[in-house]
Amino acid sequence: MPETEVKATISKSTGLPRKRFYRARAHSNPLSDSHFPVPISPSQFDYSLHYPQIFPSSDQADGSRKIQFADIGCGFGGLLISLSTLFPETLMIGMELRDKVTEYVKERILSLRVANPGQYQNVSVVRTNSMKYIPNYFEKAQLTKMFFLFPDPHFKEKNHRRRVISPFLLDEYAYVLKAELEADPVVKLLSSATEEGQKVARNGGQTFQAVFRRIVPSDKTS
């Protein structure tokens, strides 16, 4: 029998992964060529891999239930975890570019699923470059909410092309979003559930929120 491990990446007391073994640099280059697998089209996205309890076999994705919330740049998964219990009937996914951080979120979700049977089955994470590949994951007008918490401002002109929110990328986000409006219980979570929001609260800083909705274009010809 092996000796007890010196470095246990999963904490024995809570069953959750320990952040210090999943530390990564804050930035990962979004411009570089990616070699992680990307679904060829939204219909090829394997729901049974991410939501095994809801879609037990891979041929059962009949299109009735689709992902509705997407957290772009989900980081360590704070918001996703809170949203999961708040909206238990909605499928949601987090997209993150850094591999170590994605591993952490995966472990976190798996441990939570084990510790709370029946809960956290509607949330998952995928390692991907959302600036390039969002159309590969979502069909037109599939999402009802998208979260960007919190985009790096990239003040320097030479880095403007790395911004997650830009006029060109907004076209793609508008494509995957449904045009809808409802009063939203999520807004207060923005500052309380995300790791960044909690950090700002700890340091006593100010928070500013920006919420947008997708509008129907005025000159629609079709």
Place this chain on the structure above:
Amino acid sequence: MEEAEAEAEVESNRDNVEVAPALIAVHPEQISVAVAVGPDLRVFDLLAGSAASLVDECGAPFHKDPIRAIRFGSRGKLFVSAGDDKTVKIWSTESWRCVCTVSSEKRVSAVAISEDGCHVCFADKFGVVWVVDVAGSHGHVTLGDRKPTPLLSHYCSIIPSLEFSPDGRFILSADRDSKIRVTNFPKKPLNGAHEIQSFCLGHTEFVSCLAFVHARECPQGLLVSGSGDSTVRLWDISSGALLDTCEVAAKAGLLESNGEAEEHGHAVTDLCTTISGLLIAVAIQSLQGIVLLSCDVSAQTLSVSKVVSIAGEAFVPTCLGFSPAEGKLWMVTGVSSLPACNYPPLARVRVISAIDAEQEPVVLGDDEIPGGEKLLETLQGSASVDESAFLAAAEAVKTAMRNLLIKKQYPADNRESRKKTRNDRKLKM
């Protein structure tokens, strides 16, 4: 030792930077034929039977670096050329004067002219598609210099092909990440094209060429696309649905008999749709000739109709052009410069006639093509070309395309040595 090998590879990659394939474009009414090889733009006027002289206010040479895209407008009034010198030149086809010069921030990879001839769009190597208003330019009216405005963008991905749909409603852009984006072309394009109609997703490698099949039953046209994954696919653009896939490299017999294909060896380099008989001509890397596909519009399928090979010459076409007026397919092969050799820019033009479902295509001899020897002399630079250079030229073009469009695989073993220049690694030492 591995480092030395990696360095040697980087050296040869740098030599390949200037290698640009030869391009051909045919006027919709076969009034003239244009060939671009490297920075040279050569036009032959078939009606006059002589070379057209190009007039440009800025003085010769017109383009300083290899030209990457040329196009005639669908109405035949405008011609556009653009390339690595970051300029887009718009010419009037009546007087062959440069009516407008547009400068771009980055090298240009594709151009398209709107169906009504009022806008010219070009795509740069970073994935941004720009638009310029050219309404009112024809004949001898010169517009001077214009500033382009951004229309749409694919994030950080080279756009090898840009097309307008036949009814002018959509603009299509294909990129290196295997995506084809169909965007509504607005009435005021200078404000940007923000409404995406659909994405045509299905290719597994870069999408190199787009073309439309015109059919009476389908006025908006069916889209055909060719890609580095050696397939040609048929799409319905309003929904983005994939209708059919044709494995052209396999069907043309290019793959080894045991089914293993040379990796990335058989990208589709160009596609051209022909009006009559709904045939599509496809040029593939390493294939000495072309493949003709037939498209069944009602069944929405593609199938290989014929494989036409060019006898007597090692001719791998780099670009195709079709003249609907006379039903002839024009092909060109050539390269701007060959690395490690001092060959001048090469080009060779061939024509295939009788592109029809019923007839057998005929490869025309040099004396049978419209314009004859004079055309060949103008467009090729000389009436006869040294054939031995062709295979080397085809290889050079293939390597250049691979380096540009295939995603680089970095070996895992020398990852630590590659990270040596990173700032946070330096501080650790």
